[in-house]
Amino acid sequence: MDAQTVEQDDVHKTIYDYLVEHSGVNVSGGIDPEENLLDSGILDSLGIAEITEFVEKTFDIAIDEDEITSQNYRTVTAFTAFCREKIAASAK
Amino acid sequence: MDFSFTPEQDAFKEKVTGFAQAELNEGDLKQRDADCVLSRDLWKKIADFGILGLPFDKNYGGSEQDIITTVLAMEALGYGCRDNGLLFSMNGQMWTVQMPIAQFGTDAQKDKYLRGLIKGELIGAHGITEAEAGSDVMALSTTATRDGDDYVLNGAKVFCTNGPVADVFVIFATVDKSAGSLGLTGFVVERDTPGLIVSENRKKMGLRTSPMAWLTLEDCRVPVSARIGKEGQGGRIFNNSMEWERASILANLVGAMEYQVEECIRHANKRTQFRKPIGKFQSVSNRIVDMKLRHETSRLLLYKVAWLKKTKGSAAMEAALAKLYLSEAWVASCQNSVVIHGGYGYMADHEVERDFRDAVGSLLYSGTSDIQRTIAARALGL
Numbered sequence: 163m164d165a166q167t168v169e170q171d172d173v174h175k176t177i178y179d180y181l182v183e184h185s186g187v188n189v190s191g192g193i194d195p196e197e198n199l200l201d202s203g204i205l206d207s208l209g210i211a212e213i214t215e216f217v218e219k220t221f222d223i224a225i226d227e228d229e230i231t232s233q234n235y236r237t238v239t240a241f242t243a244f245c246r247e248k249i250a251a252s253a254k
Numbered sequence: 255m256d257f258s259f260t261p262e263q264d265a266f267k268e269k270v271t272g273f274a275q276a277e278l279n280e281g282d283l284k285q286r287d288a289d290c291v292l293s294r295d296l297w298k299k300i301a302d303f304g305i306l307g308l309p310f311d312k313n314y315g316g317s318e319q320d321i322i323t324t325v326l327a328m329e330a331l332g333y334g335c336r337d338n339g340l341l342f343s344m345n346g347q348m349w350t351v352q353m354p355i356a357q358f359g360t361d362a363q364k365d366k367y368l369r370g371l372i373k374g375e376l377i378g379a380h381g382i383t384e385a386e387a388g389s390d391v392m393a394l395s396t397t398a399t400r401d402g403d404d405y406v407l408n409g410a411k412v413f414c415t416n417g418p419v420a421d422v423f424v425i426f427a428t429v430d431k432s433a434g435s436l437g438l439t440g441f442v443v444e445r446d447t448p449g450l451i452v453s454e455n456r457k458k459m460g461l462r463t464s465p466m467a468w469l470t471l472e473d474c475r476v477p478v479s480a481r482i483g484k485e486g487q488g489g490r491i492f493n494n495s496m497e498w499e500r501a502s503i504l505a506n507l508v509g510a511m512e513y514q515v516e517e518c519i520r521h522a523n524k525r526t527q528f529r530k531p532i533g534k535f536q537s538v539s540n541r542i543v544d545m546k547l548r549h550e551t552s553r554l555l556l557y558k559v560a561w562l563k564k565t566k567g568s569a570a571m572e573a574a575l576a577k578l579y580l581s582e583a584w585v586a587s588c589q590n591s592v593v594i595h596g597g598y599g600y601m602a603d604h605e606v607e608r609d610f611r612d613a614v615g616s617l618l619y620s621g622t623s624d625i626q627r628t629i630a631a632r633a634l635g636l
């Protein structure tokens with residue numbers, strides 16, 4: 163996917179769908195946008211590395227190790243906002 | 255993949271083998287094993303030879319060797335030195351104490367600790383595992399609470415290799431339990447810090463010359479300057495250590511497997527039953543061939559990890575596969591070795607019995623076989 167043509171809603175949907183498919187725990191009831199992904203087990207330490215690699219490839223962005231923080235990865239909302247910022251920055 | 259070594263690497267490996275054979279088998283290993291004692295004399299020899307500093311910065315006493323040279327040196331030590339516990343303790347310190355400080359620590363931390371660790375003047379230990387957080391180590395519950403210019407640590411650690419004799423501890427705690435693995439944070443804690451309680455040596459099945467302690471942290475106050483890296487970086491620091499440790503501890507095992515095959519061949523050619531050397535019985539020779547095959551395949555996996563780490567920087571899946579295969583191969587070969595030596599192999603005054611006991615720990619430390627399979631499966635997209 164070309165990062166510059168990614169629609170804002172697509173970013174959210176792509177991330178959401180990825181998490182539902184790859185979550186380490188059962189999320190059949192869906193994931194609340196404000197649910198804590200880190201302490202619910204949806205994103206364990208391997209999962210963090212995997213989703214980072216996934217969004218880097220999918221949105222053609224580069225995430226610095228220092229940006230892998232609990233603030234950026236805690237919820238779907240926070241992670242989507244972080245990815246949107248990265249996409250916008252890489253489009254400049 | 256190119257596994258050809260430079261003439262300097264080959265020569266260095268030979269030099270390390272000679273050193274290990276000549277210097278690291280001194281003293282009464284059987285007695286040390288029985289008494290659960292780490293030899294400080296041999297530790298100092300390892301340091302003086304430069305092993306503890308191999309891949310580390312010259313400014314702190316290291317020699318900045320690449321991972322391939324380091325792995326070859328470790329293999330040579332495993333081949334030449336019979337004290338598996340000593341080598342285990344050494345690896346524990348290098349990859350889970352020195353490496354986090356070297357890669358994520360401040361210059362002041364490196365100056366204060368790394369230099370002394372490389373020189374063999376300080377001994378380091380690593381505390382992450384807890385009673386309720388073993389394989390699921392990122393779920394640890396030791397807390398680090400910021401209080402002005404300090405952190406206050408509270409919790410308890412188990413299985414801390416080198417703990418009873420360590421001067422410094424790299425301890426992992428969470429600064430925010432709700433942040434999961436992104437709350438983990440590493441600290442260097444000095445032994446005499448009030449609130450750090452170190453148990454006596456805990457006895458175990460093997461690797462007895464590598465002492466182990468349980469730790470308690472009770473309002474253990476450390477300055478902010480004791481933090482390694484940033485808050486929340488602990489998971490990354492730990493995973494990085496594990497990748498190094500998996501590659502390097504295994505290198506010792508590959509060397510030990512080579513020695514073991516040679517020793518079994520010697521025994522099988524010497525021991526006579528039914529008026530023949532037992533090596534002439536196919537059941538025995540086949541067993542040795544299987545051991546040789548395990549040694550050769552283990553070595554290839556190990557070199558691949560070292561090569562990938564050198565050329566690509568990371569090799570998480572390959573390190574997991576190598577750890578899984580090598581540890582299981584080592585245990586299987588140790589069992590074969592006991593059987594090849596018959597009843598003598600079972601006796602406590604014979605080193606094959608000790609190797610077998612030592613080997614079992616390899617299925618557990620640096621992540622159990624199940625966990626290595628989990629890492630590999632996830633990397634395969636399962």
Ligand SMILES: Cc1cc2nc3c(=O)[nH]c(=O)nc-3n(C[C@H](O)[C@H](O)[C@H](O)COP(=O)(O)OP(=O)(O)OC[C@H]3O[C@@H](n4cnc5c(N)ncnc54)[C@H](O)[C@@H]3O)c2cc1C
Pocket residue numbers: 346379380381382383385387388389390412413414415416461615618619620621622623624625628
């Ligand atoms: C010799 C030795 C030295 C050590 N040194 C240190 C040290 O210096 N510092 C330190 O912090 N720790 C150290 N450890 C601890 C070591 O890392 C742990 O023992 C190891 O991670 C396993 O944790 P556990 O013992 O709690 O077992 P558990 O996690 O309780 O595992 C028990 C069993 O359940 C299986 N299991 C658990 N989870 C899963 C899963 N998700 N899928 C499939 N199977 C699973 C395991 O494979 C195992 O068979 C050492 C251990 C040993 C044996």
